[in-house]
Amino acid sequence: MYNSRFAGLGYYVPENVVTNDDLSKVMDTSDEWIQERTGIKERRHVIKGEETTMTMGVKAAEQAIERSGLDKDEIDFIVFATLSPDYYFPGPGVMVQKELGLKRTVGALDVRNQCSGFVYAVSVADQYIKTGMYKNILVIGSETHSPGLDFTTRGRGVSVIFGDGAGAAVLTREEDNSKGILSTHLHSEGEHAEELALIAPGMGRHWVTDIIKNNDPEETSYWPYMNGQFVFKNAVVRFSEVIMEGLKTNELSPADIDMLIPHQANLRISQFIQGKFKLSDDQVHNNIMKYGNTTAASIPIALTEAWELGKVKEGDLVVLAAFGSGFTWGSVIIRW
Ligand code: COA
Numbered sequence: 001m002y003n004s005r006f007a008g009l010g011y012y013v014p015e016n017v018v019t020n021d022d023l024s025k026v027m028d029t030s031d032e033w034i035q036e037r038t039g040i041k042e043r044r045h046v047i048k049g050e051e052t053t054m055t056m057g058v059k060a061a062e063q064a065i066e067r068s069g070l071d072k073d074e075i076d077f078i079v080f081a082t083l084s085p086d087y088y089f090p091g092p093g094v095m096v097q098k099e100l101g102l103k104r105t106v107g108a109l110d111v112r113n114q115c116s117g118f119v120y121a122v123s124v125a126d127q128y129i130k131t132g133m134y135k136n137i138l139v140i141g142s143e144t145h146s147p148g149l150d151f152t153t154r155g156r157g158v159s160v161i162f163g164d165g166a167g168a169a170v171l172t173r174e175e176d177n178s179k180g181i182l183s184t185h186l187h188s189e190g191e192h193a194e195e196l197a198l199i200a201p202g203m204g205r206h207w208v209t210d211i212i213k214n215n216d217p218e219e220t221s222y223w224p225y226m227n228g229q230f231v232f233k234n235a236v237v238r239f240s241e242v243i244m245e246g247l248k249t250n251e252l253s254p255a256d257i258d259m260l261i262p263h264q265a266n267l268r269i270s271q272f273i274q275g276k277f278k279l280s281d282d283q284v285h286n287n288i289m290k291y292g293n294t295t296a297a298s299i300p301i302a303l304t305e306a307w308e309l310g311k312v313k314e315g316d317l318v319v320l321a322a323f324g325s326g327f328t329w330g331s332v333i334i335r336w
Pocket of ligand 1: 028029030033034037038115156157158160226227228229230231232235265266269293323324325
């Protein structure tokens with residue numbers, strides 16, 4: 001069995017900055033409320049027609065491939081995590097393959113695990129590399145939330161939180177088993193599927209044909225729903241559990257962590273985890289203040305930023321952890 005390691009990282013966020021004050025002009029909210037509850041100061045929104053989940057994923061991927069030192073023809077497989085694909089189907093994995101001009105028939109897999117999407121995608125890629133099936137895998141997390149959020153006062157509990165952006169990584173085979181990804185840990189609890197969900201358009205109870213036919217402005221099934229406090233309470237518990245699970249599997253303890261990259265759900269959640277594991281400010285990288293919650297893109301964006309700042313160095317123990325809709329959660333333990 002091989003290990004896999006991160007050979008290249010990249011990210012891309014749209015230039016269009018939307019501040020809390022901008023949002024307070026279109027809904028009943030305030031900079032003070034948003035910062036106090038979430039830590040968010042601003043987020044990026046795509047400009048319609050200019051950027052999409054796929055195009056941002058391509059930009060992040062180009063940077064990750066270039067930094068990996070690999071030729072794009074050496075990419076064996078693509079794993080693309082998103083909850084906001086350009087098309088209902090096919091997913092953006094195949095579109096990225098075409099746009100990047102990767103080898104014509106490399107496989108592309110789309111992952112639907114929302115905020116845990118990147119952790120799930122990395123875990124999938126890691127298994128393929130471990131078994132020797134593939135050598136170099138492009139993993140992307142990219143999201144375009146802004147076109148699908150309710151920017152009226154009705155939607156303020158959700159729409160102020162999410163932002164657009166993309167991050168990517170190239171995972172490659174590592175022959176030294178003490179280096180690279182040491183383990184990944186994935187969980188879900190479908191019992192809470194509807195606590196953070198976008199129900200429509202779907203082929204279940206909310207048929208697209210009915211929504212179009214009814215054309216009802218009060219119909220809310222196509223806006224994301226979030227039971228914020230319930231999500232918060234579950235997130236702090238599951239984040240802690242899954243980080244400990246990963247550390248214990250590798251006979252490590254919180255004191256061994258050099259860098260924790262938590263999914264950027266809410267600054268208060270990250271701060272709770274930081275306190276619980278007694279980590280200093282420079283052992284946790286947060287950027288939700290600038291980008292909001294970019295779901296599957298948040299970890300690769302934050303990891304890339306931390307790496308660019310020299311906060312992730314060879315030999316460091318790096319922990320990635322996520323929690324989100326599903327509920328789903330997971331962690332990745334890496335010896336960089
Ligand atoms: N601006 C101003 N007021 C707002 C608001 C906004 N953007 N959003 C909600 N409110 C109001 C509510 O309407 C409510 O008013 P009321 O008391 O008159 O009914 C009040 O603020 C409190 O709402 P509540 O939902 O109880 O707030 P909260 O303290 O739970 O904070 C979240 C809301 C969403 C910030 C918080 O629950 C949270 O962060 N949850 C986790 C979310 C998360 O991490 N999601 C991603 C998971 S991957």
